[in-house]
Amino acid sequence: MSAPILVDARGLEPPAPFEMALEAVADLGAGGSILLLLDRMPHPLFRILERDGYAYTPQIRADGAVEVLIERR
Amino acid sequence: MSGANPGLGYDATPPFSAPLRFFLTAPLFGIAAGLLLIVDGGLLASRWTPGTLALVHLLAVGFLLQIMLGALIQILPVVAGITLTAPLRTARLTHIGLNLGAIGLTAGFQFGRPSLLLGGATFLGLGVTGFLCSAALAAIRAPKTRMASHTPRDLRLALGGLTVALLLGLSLVLELGLGRGAPLPLAVAVNLHATWALLDWAGLLLAATSWVVVPMFQITPAYPARLTRYWAPTVTVLLAAWSVALVANVTTLAATMSVCLIGAATGFAVITLRQQARSRRSTPDASFRAFRLAMLALAAGAALLAFPHPSDADHWPVLAGILILHGGFGGATSAMLYKIVPFLAWLHLTQAGIKAPNVKKLLPDVRARTQLRVHAAALATLLAAGLAPPLGPVAGIMLIVEFVFLQLNLVHVVRKWRAHLPRAGLSVTPA
Numbered sequence: 001m002s003a004p005i006l007v008d009a010r011g012l013e014p015p016a017p018f019e020m021a022l023e024a025v026a027d028l029g030a031g032g033s034i035l036l037l038l039d040r041m042p043h044p045l046f047r048i049l050e051r052d053g054y055a056y057t058p059q060i061r062a063d064g065a066v067e068v069l070i071e072r073r
Numbered sequence: 074m075s076g077a078n079p080g081l082g083y084d085a086t087p088p089f090s091a092p093l094r095f096f097l098t099a100p101l102f103g104i105a106a107g108l109l110l111i112v113d114g115g116l117l118a119s120r121w122t123p124g125t126l127a128l129v130h131l132l133a134v135g136f137l138l139q140i141m142l143g144a145l146i147q148i149l150p151v152v153a154g155i156t157l158t159a160p161l162r163t164a165r166l167t168h169i170g171l172n173l174g175a176i177g178l179t180a181g182f183q184f185g186r187p188s189l190l191l192g193g194a195t196f197l198g199l200g201v202t203g204f205l206c207s208a209a210l211a212a213i214r215a216p217k218t219r220m221a222s223h224t225p226r227d228l229r230l231a232l233g234g235l236t237v238a239l240l241l242g243l244s245l246v247l248e249l250g251l252g253r254g255a256p257l258p259l260a261v262a263v264n265l266h267a268t269w270a271l272l273d274w275a276g277l278l279l280a281a282t283s284w285v286v287v288p289m290f291q292i293t294p295a296y297p298a299r300l301t302r303y304w305a306p307t308v309t310v311l312l313a314a315w316s317v318a319l320v321a322n323v324t325t326l327a328a329t330m331s332v333c334l335i336g337a338a339t340g341f342a343v344i345t346l347r348q349q350a351r352s353r354r355s356t357p358d359a360s361f362r363a364f365r366l367a368m369l370a371l372a373a374g375a376a377l378l379a380f381p382h383p384s385d386a387d388h389w390p391v392l393a394g395i396l397i398l399h400g401g402f403g404g405a406t407s408a409m410l411y412k413i414v415p416f417l418a419w420l421h422l423t424q425a426g427i428k429a430p431n432v433k434k435l436l437p438d439v440r441a442r443t444q445l446r447v448h449a450a451a452l453a454t455l456l457a458a459g460l461a462p463p464l465g466p467v468a469g470i471m472l473i474v475e476f477v478f479l480q481l482n483l484v485h486v487v488r489k490w491r492a493h494l495p496r497a498g499l500s501v502t503p504a
Contacts, residue, residue, distance in 0.1 A: 011353050013290055015419055015432060022423070040289065043151070044420055051426075064295075 004035040010065060011039065021045055025054060025070060036068040087146055087160035089421045089490070094168050095143025096414060096483055102135025102175060103403075103476030109183065110458070110469025117455075118462040119387040120394060127183040132398055133270065134197065135175040136476075140406050141278055142167055142204055144413065145228070152285055153225035155211045163207045170200020178246075187250035194246035201239050208232055227281035227305040234273025234309070241266035257320065265316055272334060273312050275402050277305050280341055282409065290412045291361050293348040300344060308337050335379045342372040342401075359442035363408035366449055370400025391459045400452045407448060407479060411441045414483060418490035427493055435489045436482060444478040451475040 007024045009017030017038050022045075024034050036042075041058060049056050049070060057069040106128050110116065116124030146164055149155040157163050177193020180186065212229065241255075245262050248254025255262060284301045287293055295301075315330035317323075345368045354361065374396030377389060415435040422429035429435075451471035458464040 011292060013292055013354075014416060015423075018423070019431075044424065048424060 002032065004033040004069060006035050006037070008037045010037055018042065018045055021068075021070075022048070025049070025052070028070075028072060030072065032072070034068075034070040036070060038066045038068065039064075041066050042068065086150060086420075086424070087157065087164070089417055091160045091164035092143040092147040092417070093414075093487065094164060095139045095146075095171075096410060097480070097487070098168070098172060099136045099139040099143075100476040100480040100483070102131045102139065103479070104473050105135065105179075106131040107469040107472030107474075107476065109179075110472060111466045112469075113183070114465040114469075115462040117388075117391055117395075117458050117465050117468075120390045123182050123185055125391070127179040129394065129398065130175065130179045130182065132403065134171070134178065137275060137398075137402050137406060138201075139171055139175070140410065141275065142171065142201075144282070144409070145204075145208070145278075147413075147417065148282065149208060149211070149228065152222070153212075153228050154215045155208060155225075155228075156215070157207050157211050158214075159207075163204060167200045167204040170196045170198075170203060174198070174200055181250075190246050191250040194243055194250075198239065198243055201235065205232060205236055205239075222284055223301045223305070224281045224284050227277055227284070227301075230305050230309055231274055231277035231281060234269055234277055234312075238266060238270035238274050241269060261319055265319065268315075268334075269312065271397060271402070272338065273309055276338060276341075277308065279402065279405055280304060283341075283345060286409060286412065287345060287348055287364070291349060291352050291364065292354045293352045296344065296348060300341075304337065304341060308334065311337065332379065335375045339372050339375045339379075342368040342375070346372075358438050359445050360408045360411045362442075363404050363411070363445040363448065366445075366452075367401050367404030367408060370396045370404060370452065371402075374401055388459050392456060395452070395455045395459050399455055404445075404448060404452070407445065410479075410483070411436065411445075414486050418486050422490065422493050425494075427495070429493060430489065436486050440482050440485065444475065444482055447471070447475045447478055 005024060005028075007020055009020045012020075017036075021034075021036050021042065024036070028034060041060075045068075046056060046058075053073045055071050055073045059067050061067055109124065109128055109131065113124040116122050116128060119125065143164070146157065146160055149157065150160075174193050174195075174197025177189050177196060179193070181188075181190025181193050209232075241262065244255040245259075245266055246254075248259070248262070257265075284296055288295050311330050311333050315327055315334060318327035318330055346365065349361065349365055349368075352361070357365075374393045377393040377396065415432040418435050419429045419432050451468065451474070454464065454468040454471045458468040
């Protein structure tokens with residue numbers, strides 16, 4: 001399995017991080033995954049990921065940044 | 074995995090029309106305030122004229138309270154996990170009560186008609202009480218999850234402040250209309266009502282929202298943890314102590330508490346300015362600049378209240394009121410509207426699976442920038458009219474231009490949003 005595609009959307013004003021995440025998800029090939037880096041938990045994104053059949057694993061890093069691993073279900 | 078958003082209710086995000094009706098009605102009261110200044114040009118001569126009381130309530134209830142309650146319907150489920158069970162019905166009833174109340178109350182003040190005052194207060198009381206009960210029920214039912222920020226707690230404290238301000242306001246109307254209010258000197262009762270409304274309701278709400286919105290939209294570092302942890306509870310405790318001291322006529326304690334409260338308000342404004350100075354944003358946009366002006370106006374208004382004046386002239390409290398109400402809360406509210414409304418339009422389209430345009434296309438920055446420049450000019454004109462009341466009609470014209478422009482900008486976003494909806498979903502008020 002290949003390494004996740006890194007999408008660093010920290011330091012951007014909403015909804016730019018949201019848009020970057022959606023674009024990356026739209027380009028995601030079968031078996032691929034995305035590691036999304038953000039300043040905060042992207043609650044609105046989770047609903048869309050659930051609706052569109054993606055699994056996601058969020059976690060808060062020690063430096064306060066949020067990592068979300070997104071994979072096709 | 075899913076369920077990684079404990080306690081947060083995006084699945085229950087209220088329909089866009091729930092907050093939107095408040096946002097689109099609020100500027101009409103700003104326009105009415107401008108008209109009042111044209112008709113009753115000298116009303117800024119003192120804080121006690123009937124016209125000034127009408128003007129203050131047009132702005133404080135018709136504009137500010139309206140936008141704040143509308144925003145809360147959207148914010149409570151998202152940041153506090155408090156999901157209103159029937160957000161659209163709550164929005165409809167609160168909106169009707171608040172608007173009839175604001176109209177009755179201001180007409181009652183302006184025309185000296187106790188019946189209008191009592192009728193307006195009844196509608197306003199019912200509308201706000203309905204909202205508070207709905208929010209309280211939802212808060213009781215909300216899942217008890219630990220939140221990372223202090224915003225949910227501070228929103229609850231702000232709602233408590235609104236309750237106190239409402240009760241004090243209703244008592245004042247009973248006194249003015251029927252001579253049956255609380256047994257307090259009128260000036261004491263008015264100061265209590267105004268301070269709870271401005272500081273423990275509007276101030277706490279502004280701070281609670283800022284803890285989240287300023288870092289998010291203005292790309293600043295997070296507020297200092299100790300500030301977000303202690304600011305709102307400290308203000309509430311100080312305000313309670315000040316109120317008791319004022320009612321009990323313990324003047325030294327009341328004066329000390331008053332200085333502490335002014336210090337707390339100024340501290341919030343100054344720290345927000347410092348946060349903005351540390352923003353990673355390369356070019357400040359219109360909303361950023363407007364928020365900075367609002368914080369400067371809040372700090373200046375607080376300073377006017379804190380320092381001894383060179384004379385006992387009536388215009389000092391009027392100037393402080395203009396700086397705090399129009400410059401501070403009015404400016405901050407407009408600045409937040411320009412972030413929140415396009416973002417909500419974008420979010421609702423995206424969540425509906427519709428390709429949404431960029432938020433800058435939903436509301437180009439140049440439109441917001443021009444309107445906010447008019448806001449700054451209106452503030453300057455109002456201050457000039459506070460010093461020279463015959464300038465009131467000029468300030469009135471500026472207020473009308475400011476709020477018409479705001480209304481047009483908000484309608485622009487709504488039109489763009491509607492243009493992207495599928496034809497069957499064109500209704501602004503889905504059932």
